[in-house]
Amino acid sequence: MNLGWTLRRLTAMGGREILFRVGRAGQAQLERLGLGLARPPEPSTTTGLPWVPQISRQFDAAKYLAAADRIRSGKFDLFAMQAAELGFPPRWNRDPRTGIEAPLRFGKTLNYRNNAQVGEIKYLWELNRHLELVTLAQAWHISREPRYADACREYLQSWFDQCPYPLGINWTSSLEHGFRLVNWAVAWHLLQTVPTFSQPDWQECLARWRRSIYEHCHFIHGHVSRYSSANNHVLGELGGLLVASLTWPNWPESSRWAEHAHRQFEAQCLLQNYPDGVNREQAIWYHHAVADMMLIVGLFGRMNGRDFAGAYWQRLERMFEFIASIMDVAGNVPAFGDADDAVLVRFSADQQANVYRSLLATGGILFDRPDLQDKAGSFDDKSRWLMGDAALLRGASRVSEARRSPVHREFPDGGYYVLGAHFDSSEEIRIVADAGPLGYLAIAAHGHADALSFTLSVSGSEFLVDSGTYAYHSKPEWRKYFRGTSAHNTMRVDRADQSIQAGSFLWGKRATVSGVEFESDDSGSRLSASHDGYARLPGGARVARRIEFDRASRTITVRDELTSRASRYVEIFWHFSEDCVVTLAAGNAVVCRGDTSVSVAWPADLAAKLVRGQQDPPQGWRSKAYDVRIPIDTLVVAGNVAGNWQGITTLAILRSGL
Numbered sequence: 001m002n003l004g005w006t007l008r009r010l011t012a013m014g015g016r017e018i019l020f021r022v023g024r025a026g027q028a029q030l031e032r033l034g035l036g037l038a039r040p041p042e043p044s045t046t047t048g049l050p051w052v053p054q055i056s057r058q059f060d061a062a063k064y065l066a067a068a069d070r071i072r073s074g075k076f077d078l079f080a081m082q083a084a085e086l087g088f089p090p091r092w093n094r095d096p097r098t099g100i101e102a103p104l105r106f107g108k109t110l111n112y113r114n115n116a117q118v119g120e121i122k123y124l125w126e127l128n129r130h131l132e133l134v135t136l137a138q139a140w141h142i143s144r145e146p147r148y149a150d151a152c153r154e155y156l157q158s159w160f161d162q163c164p165y166p167l168g169i170n171w172t173s174s175l176e177h178g179f180r181l182v183n184w185a186v187a188w189h190l191l192q193t194v195p196t197f198s199q200p201d202w203q204e205c206l207a208r209w210r211r212s213i214y215e216h217c218h219f220i221h222g223h224v225s226r227y228s229s230a231n232n233h234v235l236g237e238l239g240g241l242l243v244a245s246l247t248w249p250n251w252p253e254s255s256r257w258a259e260h261a262h263r264q265f266e267a268q269c270l271l272q273n274y275p276d277g278v279n280r281e282q283a284i285w286y287h288h289a290v291a292d293m294m295l296i297v298g299l300f301g302r303m304n305g306r307d308f309a310g311a312y313w314q315r316l317e318r319m320f321e322f323i324a325s326i327m328d329v330a331g332n333v334p335a336f337g338d339a340d341d342a343v344l345v346r347f348s349a350d351q352q353a354n355v356y357r358s359l360l361a362t363g364g365i366l367f368d369r370p371d372l373q374d375k376a377g378s379f380d381d382k383s384r385w386l387m388g389d390a391a392l393l394r395g396a397s398r399v400s401e402a403r404r405s406p407v408h409r410e411f412p413d414g415g416y417y418v419l420g421a422h423f424d425s426s427e428e429i430r431i432v433a434d435a436g437p438l439g440y441l442a443i444a445a446h447g448h449a450d451a452l453s454f455t456l457s458v459s460g461s462e463f464l465v466d467s468g469t470y471a472y473h474s475k476p477e478w479r480k481y482f483r484g485t486s487a488h489n490t491m492r493v494d495r496a497d498q499s500i501q502a503g504s505f506l507w508g509k510r511a512t513v514s515g516v517e518f519e520s521d522d523s524g525s526r527l528s529a530s531h532d533g534y535a536r537l538p539g540g541a542r543v544a545r546r547i548e549f550d551r552a553s554r555t556i557t558v559r560d561e562l563t564s565r566a567s568r569y570v571e572i573f574w575h576f577s578e579d580c581v582v583t584l585a586a587g588n589a590v591v592c593r594g595d596t597s598v599s600v601a602w603p604a605d606l607a608a609k610l611v612r613g614q615q616d617p618p619q620g621w622r623s624k625a626y627d628v629r630i631p632i633d634t635l636v637v638a639g640n641v642a643g644n645w646q647g648i649t650t651l652a653i654l655r656s657g658l
Contacts, residue, residue, distance in 0.1 A: 008502040008503055008506060008508065009443075009502075009503065009506060011502075011508070012228050012442040012443050012502075012506060013227065013228060013442070014227075016227070017226075017227035017228060020226060020227060024223070027222070028106075028108035028109055029109075031106075031108060031166065032106040032108070032109060036222070037165075037166060038165065038166075038214060038215040038218035038219065040210075040211050040214035040215065040218075040251070041251055041252065043210045043211075043214070043248070043250035043251055044249075044250045044251075045250070046248075046249050046250060047188070047192065047247065047248065048246040048247045048248070048249060048300075048303075048304045049246075049303040049304050050189035050303065051186075051189075051296065051299040051300050051303055051386065052299065052303070052385075052386065052387060052388045053303070053388065054388055054389075054390075055141065055189065055190065055193060055385070055388070056384060056385075056388055056389045057141060057142050058389060059138075059142055059381065059384070060349075060381075061142050061143055063349045063350070064135070064138050064139050064142055064143075064349045065139050065142070065143060065145075065148075066349075067135050067139070067349040068135050068136050068138070068139035068148055068151070069139075070083070071088065071132045071135060071136060071151070072088055072136075072147070072148075072151050073088065074086055074087040074088040074090070076090065076096070076127065076132065077351060078096055078097075078123050078126050078127060079122070079123060079126065079341060079625070079626045079627045079628075080625065080626070080627035080628045081096060081097065081123070084096055086127075088151070088154075088155075089154055089155050089158035089159070090127060091162070092127070092128060092158070092159055092162040092163050092170065093124075093162060093163065093168050093169060093170070094119075094124075095118065095119025095120050095121075095123055095124045096123050096124070096127060097119060097120040097123040097124075097474075098115075098119040098120055099119070100115075100116075100117070100118065100119035102117065102118040102119065102124065102168060102169040103117070103168070104164075104167045104168045105167065105168070106166060106167060106171075107166050107167060107168055107169065107170070107171030107172045108166070108171070108172060108223075110168070110169055110172055112169060112172055112173070113473060115473065115474055118169050120473070120474045121169070121473055122340065122472055122473065122474075122626070122627075124169060125169075125170075125173070125176050126342065128159075128163075128170050128176060128180065129176065129179040129180055129183060129342075130155075130159075130180050130183040130184065130187075131183060131343070131345070131346040132155070132346075133152060133155055133156070133183055133184070133187045134183050134186050134187050134190070134345055134346055134347070135346065135349065136148050136151050136152045136155065136187075137152055137186070137187035137190035137191050138190060138347075138349075138385075140152065140190065140191060140196070141190040141191070141193055149191065149196050149199075150201075152187065152191060153201065153202060153205045156205055156208075156209055157204075157205055157208070160208045160209075160212060165212065165215040165219075166215075166219070171219065174219060174220045174223045174224060174225065174233070174237040175225070175233045175236045175237055177216045177219055177220050177237070177240060178220060178236040178237045178238070178239055178240025178241065179236055179240060179342075179344060180216065180240070181213070181216050181217070181220075181240040181241070181243060181244040182239065182240050182243050182244075182296065182297075182344055182345060183344075183345055184209075184213065184244075185243045185244060185247040185248075185300070186345050186347075188247060188248075189247070210248065210250060213244055213248050213250075214250075214251055216240075216244065217241055217244050217245065217253070217254075217257055218253075220237050220238075220240060220241045221241060221253075221257055221260070223237075224237050224238065224264075225237060228441050228442040228443050229441075229443075230268070230441065231272070231281060231440050231441055231445060231446070232272070232279075232281060232286055232289060232290055232293075232446075234264075234268055235265065235268055235269065235272065235290060235293050235294075236293060236344075238261045238264050238265040238268065239261075239265055239293050239296075239297040241257055241260075241261040242257075242258060242261035242262055242265055242297055242300070242301065242306070243296075243297060243300045244257075245257040245258035245261060246258055246300055246301065246304040246306060247300070258306060262301065262306050262308075265297060266308050266309065266312050269290070269294055269312060269315065269316075270311060270312065270315055272290065272440065273290065273315050273318075273319060274411075274413030274414050275315070275318070275413055276318060276322070276411045276412060276413040276414055277315070277317075277318025277319045277320075277321055277322040277411065277414075278319075278322055278411050278413060278414020278415075278416060278436070279291075279319065279414075280414075280437075280439075280440040281337060281338075281439060281440045281445075281446045281447065282336065282337050282414070282415075282434075282436055282437060282438065282439045282440065282444075282446070282447045282448075283336065283337025283338045283339065283439070283446040283447065283448075284326070284333055284334055284335060284336050284337060284339070285335070285337070285338065285339030285340065285341075285469075286337065286338065286339075286446050287319065287322070287323070288323070288355055288356060288359060289342065289343075289344070290319075291316060291319045291320065291323070291359055292343065292344050292355075292359065293344055294312070294315075294316045294319075295316065295359070295362060295363075295366070295386070296344055296345060296386070298312065298313070298316070299386065313367075316363075317363065317367045317369075320359060320360055320363035320367070320369075320372055321372075321408055322408070322411060322414070322416075323356050323359060323360060324360055324371075324372060324375045324407075325407050325408040325409075325411075325418055326416065326418060326432045327356055327357075327360075327375065328428060328430045328457040328460050328462075329423075329424050329425065329426070329428045329430075329459065329460040330457070330459075330460025330461070331354050331356065331357050331377070331460075332457055332460065332462050333356050334432045334455040334465075334466050335465070335466040335467075335468045335469070335624075336416075336434050336448065336450060336453075336466055337439070337446050337447055337448050337450075338445075338446035338447075338448070338469050338472075338483075339468060339469045339626065340469065340472065340626050341625055341626040342626075343355065347381065347382040347385040347386065348380065348381040348382045348385075349381070350381065353380055353381070353382065357375075357376045357377055357378075357380070358376070358380045358382045358383060360372045360373070360375050360376035361373060361376035361377075361378065361379050361380050361382075361383040362382070362383040362386055362387060364376060365379075365383065365387050365391045366387070375424065379391075407423045407424070409518070409520050409525065410518050410520075412516070412518075414436050415434065415435045415436020415437060415513060415516070416432060416433070416434060416435075416436060417432075417433045417435060417518050417527050418430065418431070418432055418433075419431040419433065419454075419520070419524075419525035419526075419527060419547065419549045419556075420525070420549060421524070421549070421551045426459055427459065428457070428458070428459055428460065429456075429457075429458055429549070429554065429653060430456070430457050430458075431454055431455070431456050431525075431547070431549060431556065432454060432455050433452070433453070433454035433527050433547055434450055434451065434452065434453050434454065435451065435452060435513050435516050435527065435529040436451075436513065437512070437513070438451070438499055438507060438510045438511060439507070443505060443506045443507065444499075444507045444510060445505040445506070446505070447507070448482075448483045448484075448487070448488065449483060449484055449485045449488070449497040449498040449499045449501075449511065449533070450466070450485070450487075450488035450490060450498075451490065451498050451511050451513050451529075451531045451533065452490050452491070452513070452529060452531065452543070452545040453466070453488040453489045453490040454489055454547060455489070456556070456598075456651070458593075458596050458598075458653055458655065459596065459655070461577075461579070461593050461594060461596060462577040462579070463576060463577060463580060463591060463593065463596075463598055464489050464574060464575060464576065464577075465575055465576065465577050465622060465632070466487075466488060466489075466575070467482055467487035467488065467575055467621060467622050467623065467632075468482060468622055468623030468624060468629075469482055469483075469623055469626065470482045470621070470623035470626070470627065470628070470629050471626075471627065472504060472505075472626075473504060476504065477618070478618060478629075479504050480501055481617070481618035481619075481621075482621075482623060483497075483501060484497045484501070485497045485498050485573075486571065486573055486619060487573075487575070487621075488573065488575070489573060489574055489575055490545070490572075490573065491543055491545070491560050491562075491570060491571065491572045491573075492570070492571045492572075492573070493534045493537065493541055493543065493562065493568050493569070493570055493571075494534070494537055494541075494568055494569050495569065495571070496534070496537065497533075498510075498511040498531060498533030498534070498543075499511045499533055500536075509536055510533070511531040511532060511533025511534075512531060512532050512533075513529050513530070513531045514529070514530060514531070514532070515528065515529055515530045515544070516528070516529040517529070522551070523550065523551055523552070524548065524549045524550045524551040524552075525548075525549050526546070526547070526548045526549070527546070527547045528544070528545070528546040528547075529544070529545060530542055530543060530544035530545070530561075531543055534564075537564075537566075537568075538566065539564060539565040539566030540564060540565060540566075541562060541563065541564040541566075541568060542562070542563045542564070543560070543561070543562055544560070544561040544563070545558065545559065545560050545561070546558070546559040546561075553652070554652065554653040554654070554655075555650060555651065555652045555653070556650070556651040556652075556653070557648060557649075557650050558648070558649040558650070558651070559646065559647075559648050560572060560603075560646070560647050560648075560649070561644075561645070561646045561647075562641065562644065562645045562646075563644050564643055564644065564645075565643065566643070567640060567641065567642045567643065568640070568641055568645070569638065569639070569640050569641075570606070570638065570639065570640075570641055570645070570647075571636055571637070571638040572602070572606070572636075572637045572638070572647070572649065573634060573635070573636055573637075574600065574634065574635040574637075575622065575632060575634050576591055576632060576633045576634070576635070577593065577622075577632065578622060578630055578631070578632045579593055580592065580593045580632075580633065581593070582610060582633040582635065584608065584609075584610050584635075587601060587602075587604070588600055588601040588602075589608065589610070589635055595655055596653065596654070596655040597653075597654045597655070598651050598652065598653050598654070599650075599651070599652045599654065600635065600649065600650070600651050601649065601650045601652075602635075602637040602647070602649050603637070603647030603648060603649065605639060605641070605647070606637045606638055606639040606647060607637070607638060607639055608635060608636065608637045608638075609635075609636050609638075610633055610634070610635055610636075611633075611634045611636055612631050612632065612633050612634070613631030613632075619634055619636070620632055620633065620634040637649070
């Protein structure tokens with residue numbers, strides 16, 4: 001492991017955490033010697049209840065059978081690798097991206113950050129979450145064709161053969177165990193709806209499956225993330241342990257595991273999500289991921305006598321309201337913070353489905369909220385799998401009753417603000433601004449240096465966009481760019497990020513936003529805030545921004561201020577959607593998309609240039625999916641300023657018919 005990274009990581013820990021991690025390292029060494037490993041007792045065969053009383057078969061069978069047949073033919077969809085030829089079953093320890101075979105050594109001492117040893121770990125772990133097992137089980141459930149049940153058995157047996165406990169990269173991360181257990185639980189319930197498990201060919205597989213389930217639960221219980229690592233990972237771990245303990249209450253430890261996981265999962269969900277409904281990771285994709293975990297785990301718990309308190313469900317409802325508030329009329333959601341495209345369970349055969357709209361569709365039924373259903377637009381397949389046919393019929397009858405509730409304009413805990421007019425209509429102008437913290441806990445793992453950035457969409461067409469994420473472990477120079485200030489619609493000083501990047505998932509000194517003031521009335525909306533990210537520079541510096549939207553003129557005025565005792569080099573970045581055509585002229589730029597144009601005028605004492613798809617240094621890129629990047633036009637307005645400085649940028653929105 002890199003010594004520099006280790007030292008920087010230690011700076012994010014207190015003394016208690018350091019002692020805890022020393023203890024964990026000692027525990028791993030004892031387990032490597034065979035002490036403290038799982039020793040599964042003989043299980044009972046009791047099975048818990050599925051997440052919904054009756055699991056429907058009334059789906060578009062052709063779509064699900066085609067998806068299952070692609071998997072049976074050895075084609076897997078993994079991030080940027082679509083229809084990758086991996087064989088069936090695949091080689092479970094081989095990274096699909098690089099072809100590197102991770103060694104079958106004791107898992108807890110393997111360094112998953114070592115690309116030379118294990119390859120691109122995101123791809124390898126995604127394959128081993130067993131999302132495809134659910135697709136195969138869905139095909140069996142819908143069709144009752146034996147080839148799909150047989151494929152499930154072959155899939156599982158091959159994994160047990162190739163990934164023996166506790167060896168290899170698949171016995172390294174408790175989070176991956178949690179995800180795998182939830183997918184196993186869903187597949188189990190789909191398979192057992194007909195007498196699949198009574199078949200002689202299944203007996204050996206069932207015995208091995210139950211043994212591995214015990215080993216997974218034992219592993220998670222002994223290796224739950226704590227201290228500065230207890231972000232969304234601990235939710236995935238505890239959620240998986242709870243779902244597994246309820247689905248397979250087969251051992252003396254099961255009730256203890258369930259009690260512990262239930263109590264801690266609920267407490268962490270309330271801790272990791274602000275009262276206003278914003279997830280503390282400050283990353284919109286992870287907001288979705290946590291809401292999805294809470295939904296699925298909550299439904300399993302409710303069906304098995306382990307329901308959560310009212311505060312839990314209220315917090316989840318607030319999280320859905322946040323999504324509805326930042327989503328534009330076409331379903332676009334800003335990409336603030338990290339996004340890795342991972343899902344807990346792939347219920348829908350349509351991988352292009354809008355995951356945010358899907359959550360709103362389910363939430364509309366769950367919370368009896370026709371306004372959320374209306375924002376979702378339709379009751380999708382995932383919602384049907386989760387809520388059942390009765391919910392589909394109830395949802396269809398309620399859509400006609402929907403009345404759009406007012407958009408929530410401000411989320412002061414999370415630091416997001418919505419400016420604009422004519423929300424959820426063809427004339428919509430929606431501005432989503434980030435004036436929140438960098439991220440969660442000491443490492444703020446999934447936050448970006450994007451303070452005071454904002455996005456803009458007009459009539460559901462994106463104009464100003466967040467650049468996205470692109471990479472995690474394998475491309476450090478691109479990881480640094482996409483997390484950095486220059487990849488966001490905000491100001492950078494002296495070519496330095498607002499917060500200091502100390503590692504791929506680690507921040508050093510971070511910017512703190514303060515002085516937030518927001519108001520909205522019939523004339524428009526206004527947001528002011530500042531941050532201290534550049535106070536560390538010689539001579540000190542503080543950045544402030546005021547965003548004003550005038551409803552009558554459809555103009556956004558951005559006032560950037562720098563307070564400093566020294567001369568500085570300032571840059572203001574504007575990142576435009578790939579669907580925009582940008583023309584640069586003297587003193588302004590014109591950004592066109594369809595019948596809408598935005599005229600951008602910048603401070604007279606700064607110079608402007610358009611950058612597109614620049615490699616060194618990276619600039620002019622957008623990542624709409626993990627491991628995928630596309631060139632976009634980025635307007636960079638920059639220059640040297642002396643001491644205190646103020647600059648005004650105006651964005652005038654023109655559209656025929658408005």
